[in-house]
Amino acid sequence: MKIVMLGAPGAGKGTQALRIAEQYGVPHISSGDIFRKNLKEGTELGLRAKAYMDEGLLVPDELTTDLVISRLREEDCKDGYVLDGFPRTLPQARALSEKLKSEGARIDFALDIEVSDEEIVSRVSGRRICPKCGAGFHTLYNKPRIDGICDICGAELKMRDDDRPETVLKRLEVYHAETEPLIAYYKEEGILRTVDGSQSIDKVFEDSLDVLQD
Ligand code: AMP
Numbered sequence: 001m002k003i004v005m006l007g008a009p010g011a012g013k014g015t016q017a018l019r020i021a022e023q024y025g026v027p028h029i030s031s032g033d034i035f036r037k038n039l040k041e042g043t044e045l046g047l048r049a050k051a052y053m054d055e056g057l058l059v060p061d062e063l064t065t066d067l068v069i070s071r072l073r074e075e076d077c078k079d080g081y082v083l084d085g086f087p088r089t090l091p092q093a094r095a096l097s098e099k100l101k102s103e104g105a106r107i108d109f110a111l112d113i114e115v116s117d118e119e120i121v122s123r124v125s126g127r128r129i130c131p132k133c134g135a136g137f138h139t140l141y142n143k144p145r146i147d148g149i150c151d152i153c154g155a156e157l158k159m160r161d162d163d164r165p166e167t168v169l170k171r172l173e174v175y176h177a178e179t180e181p182l183i184a185y186y187k188e189e190g191i192l193r194t195v196d197g198s199q200s201i202d203k204v205f206e207d208s209l210d211v212l213q214d
Contacts, residue, residue, distance in 0.1 A: 001024045001080040002080045002083075002106070002107045003017075003108060003109050004107050004110040005017045005020075005084045005111055006110055008120050008179075011115040011197045012115070012197050013085070014136055015142065015201055016113060017082045017083075017084035020082050020111075020205075024082070026080040027081050028084060029068065029071055029077070029081050029082065029083050030084040030085050030086075032053075032084075032085045033134055035049040035053060036134070045063065049063065053161075053162055054161055056166075056169075058089065064086065065095045068083075068092075080108075083096075087182060088179045089179065090181055093185050093186075107189075107191060109191050110183075110186035110191055110193070111208055111211070112183055112194045112195070113204065114195065114196055115197040119198055120168070121169070125163070125168075126141070129158060129159075130150035130155050130157055131156075132153050135150055141200075193208075194211070195211060
């Protein structure tokens with residue numbers, strides 16, 4: 001099963017992508033995680049990407065597309081994957097379609113998690129991430145067992161630099177301009193599925209599994 005997650009930053013893509021990946025027994029591939037890992041390791045790519053990420057801008061397609069597509073060539077991706085945060089532009093989506101077409105494959109579903117801009121802004125302020133293992137939490141909707149501490153590895157949780165309010169507004173603007181057109185792109189291909197992302201995490205997951213059955 002090959003799934004592309006769509007939705008604004010903060011819509012809950014990452015949380016649902018992890019659960020869906022687990023459900024189907026395929027890897028969760030997050031382009032944002034790949035950039036953050038590179039940044040942590042101090043690679044040149046990571047440093048180049050940081051300048052864009054800190055401003056809430058997209059990393060240019062030429063830095064992003066090859067990086068993610070080469071990850072999809074790894075052995076663990078042969079039976080499918082859940083792509084989270086990629087593609088984010090039409091050129092990225094076309095590059096992915098081309099890559100798959102050359103292998104006689106295709107994306108099975110693009111799952112759009114719909115949440116209003118107002119809700120995104122209020123949600124993102126509660127988002128916390130573990131700087132050590134990358135796990136995501138939320139101060140209201142997905143609380144860690146101990147306040148401020150990662151359930152998985154015990155590290156102290158942090159707010160992502162790009163979750164600052166002014167950066168979030170910029171990321172939403174970029175989302176509407178660059179990423180939202182992908183909804184029409186995948187609709188045209190007949191593989192778009194939509195869920196109401198304003199519901200609880202469990203309900204969004206349940207609805208996602210339902211729409212991924214058809
Ligand atoms: P995310 O964790 O998916 O919210 O990604 C964090 C940041 O990484 C984004 O705001 C972008 O700056 C960058 N990024 C992640 N995925 C992509 C992509 N597919 N294209 C361009 N930039 C990306």
